[in-house]
Amino acid sequence: MTMTQETRIERDSMGEMQVPIDAYYGASTQRAVLNFPISSLRFPRAFIRALGQIKQAAAQTNEELGTVDGAITEAIVKAAQEVIDGKLDAHFVLDIFQTGSGTSTNMNANEVIANRASELLGGSRGSRKVHPNDHVNFGQSSNDVIPSAMHLSALVSIEKDLVPALQELQQALQEKADEFMPVIKTGRTHLQDATPIRLGQEFLGYVGQIERGIARVRHAQGELAELALGGTAVGTGVNTHPEFSAHVCQRLSRVNGIEVRETSNHFQAQSTLDNVVEASGALNTLAVSLMKIANDIRWLGSGPRAGIGEIELPAVQPGSSIMPGKVNPVIAESVCMVCAQVMGNHTTITVAGQAGNFEINVMMPVTAYNLLQSIELLAASARNFTRQCIKGLKATTKGPEMVERGLAICTSLAPVIGYDAAAAISKEAHKTGKTIREVTREKTDLSEADLDRILDPSSMTRPGLDGGPTAG
Numbered sequence: 001m002t003m004t005q006e007t008r009i010e011r012d013s014m015g016e017m018q019v020p021i022d023a024y025y026g027a028s029t030q031r032a033v034l035n036f037p038i039s040s041l042r043f044p045r046a047f048i049r050a051l052g053q054i055k056q057a058a059a060q061t062n063e064e065l066g067t068v069d070g071a072i073t074e075a076i077v078k079a080a081q082e083v084i085d086g087k088l089d090a091h092f093v094l095d096i097f098q099t100g101s102g103t104s105t106n107m108n109a110n111e112v113i114a115n116r117a118s119e120l121l122g123g124s125r126g127s128r129k130v131h132p133n134d135h136v137n138f139g140q141s142s143n144d145v146i147p148s149a150m151h152l153s154a155l156v157s158i159e160k161d162l163v164p165a166l167q168e169l170q171q172a173l174q175e176k177a178d179e180f181m182p183v184i185k186t187g188r189t190h191l192q193d194a195t196p197i198r199l200g201q202e203f204l205g206y207v208g209q210i211e212r213g214i215a216r217v218r219h220a221q222g223e224l225a226e227l228a229l230g231g232t233a234v235g236t237g238v239n240t241h242p243e244f245s246a247h248v249c250q251r252l253s254r255v256n257g258i259e260v261r262e263t264s265n266h267f268q269a270q271s272t273l274d275n276v277v278e279a280s281g282a283l284n285t286l287a288v289s290l291m292k293i294a295n296d297i298r299w300l301g302s303g304p305r306a307g308i309g310e311i312e313l314p315a316v317q318p319g320s321s322i323m324p325g326k327v328n329p330v331i332a333e334s335v336c337m338v339c340a341q342v343m344g345n346h347t348t349i350t351v352a353g354q355a356g357n358f359e360i361n362v363m364m365p366v367t368a369y370n371l372l373q374s375i376e377l378l379a380a381s382a383r384n385f386t387r388q389c390i391k392g393l394k395a396t397t398k399g400p401e402m403v404e405r406g407l408a409i410c411t412s413l414a415p416v417i418g419y420d421a422a423a424a425i426s427k428e429a430h431k432t433g434k435t436i437r438e439v440t441r442e443k444t445d446l447s448e449a450d451l452d453r454i455l456d457p458s459s460m461t462r463p464g465l466d467g468g469p470t471a472g
Helices: 027-035 045-064 070-084 103-120 132-136 142-180 199-224 244-256 266-271 274-300 330-353 364-388 398-403 408-417 419-432 436-443 448-454 457-461
Strands: 007-012 015-020 184-189 192-198
Touching: 007 027, 015 027, 027 103, 045 070, 045 103, 045 132, 045 142, 045 244, 045 364, 070 103, 070 132, 103 132, 103 142, 142 199, 142 244, 142 266, 142 274, 142 364, 184 199, 184 398, 184 457, 192 199, 192 408, 192 457, 199 274, 274 330, 274 364, 330 364, 408 419, 408 436, 408 448, 408 457, 419 436, 436 448
Parallel strands: none
Antiparallel strands: 007 015, 184 192
C-alpha cells in the first residue's frame, strides 16, 4: 500500500504529530518511525498475526469480564481480525531495532486497530472513538504483550511449519536407509578408512539425528507455551483483571489448536528471555545436525571421478559458468548456509537473553526477529533438502567396489591372529598395493574358507565376534 504525502494530525501523551493521511497508525508509531531509521528489517507476518490474535482475545475477554464496552469490543475484534488476516500489514512500519521492550510495535498495533475500529463505528482515523490505550491495550502492557507474541508466533510456526518439514525429511531419509541397506561400503573415521558399514546404516544415523531434533523442538514448544500475559508492567499484574490472562490463553489455545498457558511466575517471564534462549538452543542443535547431514551428502557425492562418489545427487542446475557439464551439490550447500545463519541467530539471542535488566528484557524485538527467522529458514531448507536432494539420491557401485581393497577389514583378523599380526598385514598391504586377503593368504595358514568367513564384509556390519575363533 502506498501512502500519500498528505498528512493529518494525531495526538499522544507527548503532543501532536503529523501522520500520513492514509495511515492507520498514529502519533506514537510516527515518532518511532522518525526515531529508528536503522534498517529494512521488520517483524514477520507470524509475529504480526500473533499480535493481532492477542489483541482480539484481549478484547473478547475484556467484554466478558465487563471492563470494555460491547460495541467497542465488537469493532476491536473485527479490526484485529484484519490484522490477523494480513490486510493491514502495510501499516506495521517499524524497524526491528527500536525500543528494547517492543513498546513501539505494541503501540503500532494498538493505534492501527483503534483507528480501524473507529472507522467501523462510523468515525474517522484519529477520532479516537476507540482509544489505543484505554480500549485496545486495556489490561495489557508492552512488557507482557511483546514476549507473549514472541512465544505464541514461534510456537505456532514450529507446529505448523518446522515439525511437518522435519517429519517429511525424516521419512525420506528412512526410505533411503531402507533402499541402501544392501549396499556395503567402507566406513570412515578421522577421514580415514574404517571397518565396513552399510550405506543404509549411515543413513540411519541421519534419521536418528532428525528424530531427536524433532524431540528437541517439541521440548522447545513446551517452553514457548508459557505466556507472560497478565503481568502488565513489571509482573505484578497491576491494572488488569486477575482472570484476564487465563481467559485470553484459553482463547488463543482454541484459535490456534495448540495449548498456551499463563506463566506460573510473571516476574521471571518478563525479566528474562530464558525460555526463548532454550528454544533457540534446540534450533541451534538442529542446525548443527542438518549441517552434518548436508556436508556428508556433499562429500559422499563428490566427484564424479576424482571424489568419493558413493552416491549420485540429483542434477538440479549447471554448476559452473566456465566448466561445461559441471554439476554441484547446490541444495546441500544452501542447507549449510541456512545452518550458519541459524547459528548466528542463536548467538544474537544468547547475547540478548543477558539483557534482562531488573524487571524487563530490553532486546525483545531483535530476539523475536531472529527466533522466527531461524524457524522459517530451517523449515524451508529442510523441506527443500528433502524434495530436491534426498528423495533423488542414488547409490553407485563405487562404495562396494572399494570394500575388498580397504585396509580396515583386517580388524576382523585381530581376534583370530592377534592385533600385532593383523597390523603387520595391513602395513604390508598398504605398502605393496595388495589386498588384505592376498597378504593374509601369504602370511598365515588360514584356509580360503576361513578367509571367506573372517573377511566377509557383511559380517562386519553387525555387532558380535563372528570373525573370532570362538564365534565362528
